[in-house]
Amino acid sequence: EAGVAQSPRYKIIEKRQSVAFWCNPISGHATLYWYQQILGQGPKLLIQFQNNGVVDDSQLPKDRFSAERLKGVDSTLKIQPAKLEDSAVYLCASSSLGGGGYNEQFFGPGTRLTVL
Amino acid sequence: DAKTTQPTSMDCAEGRAANLPCNHSTISGNEYVYWYRQIHSQGPQYIIHGLKNNETNEMASLIITEDRKSSTLILPHATLRDTAVYYCIVYTGTASKLTFGTGTRLQVTL
Numbered sequence: 020e021a022g023v024a025q026s027p028r029y030k031i032i033e034k035r036q037s038v039a040f041w042c043n044p045i046s047g048h049a050t051l052y053w054y055q056q057i058l059g060q061g062p063k064l065l066i067q068f069q070n071n072g073v074v075d076d077s078q079l080p081k082d083r084f085s086a087e088r089l090k091g092v093d094s095t096l097k098i099q100p101a102k103l104e105d106s107a108v109y110l111c112a113s114s115s116l117g118g119g120g121y122n123e124q125f126f127g128p129g130t131r132l133t134v135l
Numbered sequence: 136d137a138k139t140t141q142p143t144s145m146d147c148a149e150g151r152a153a154n155l156p157c158n159h160s161t162i163s164g165n166e167y168v169y170w171y172r173q174i175h176s177q178g179p180q181y182i183i184h185g186l187k188n189n190e191t192n193e194m195a196s197l198i199i200t201e202d203r204k205s206s207t208l209i210l211p212h213a214t215l216r217d218t219a220v221y222y223c224i225v226y227t228g229t230a231s232k233l234t235f236g237t238g239t240r241l242q243v244t245l
Contacts, residue, residue, distance in 0.1 A: 052232075061236050064234075128177060129177075
């Protein structure tokens with residue numbers, strides 16, 4: 020079974036530039052997550068999709084971050100314009116609709132963003 | 136979701152059992168205990184989860200105290216490949232999010 024794919028793996032941009040990350044979840048997984056992981060911290064959820072719809076985007080800085088999941092499969096996360104504090108690893112994860120408290124999330128390798 | 140408290144770091148000799156504690160004294164009756172780990176430069180990986188009973192799988196065992204206020208993840212025979220950050224998370228089991236803390240950095244040494 021193929022895992023969660025992300026690209027690019029690394030990105031270096033200057034502040035105020037734009038950047039986009041792409042995620043392809045595991046086939047058949049209805050739920051897709053984007054996390055931000057700053058160095059030394061645990062991942063923080065930015066947005067959660069279930070199929071095409073947004074379940075939780077309470078921690079997404081909507082003035083500069085946007086995300087979409089077209090056709091309930093692939094997803095893109097965009098930052099426009101980037102700030103220095105956006106330097107982090109951006110992780111994508113997916114999960115199937117489990118019951119009884121089961122929520123195993125499968126994570127991709129992440130995209131390491133450096134904003135100069 | 137309830138908060139968890141974990142030691143910042145632990146060491147373990149290769150081949151010995153690694154016992155990673157987690158306190159979750161404010162856990163609610165419907166919250167599960169989840170463990171994930173993150174090896175350097177990789178995304179987190181699910182290990183195990185439980186509600187009340189102890190659980191075991193091919194990776195680890197999870198021991199939850201009777202009052203559910205704490206738990207221990209046990210790696211029975213740690214190897215160098217188990218060096219990672221281990222996250223203990225409590226989760227309601229609905230569509231709500233997993234909230235990661237800073238975890239325990241486990242260093243397995245020869």
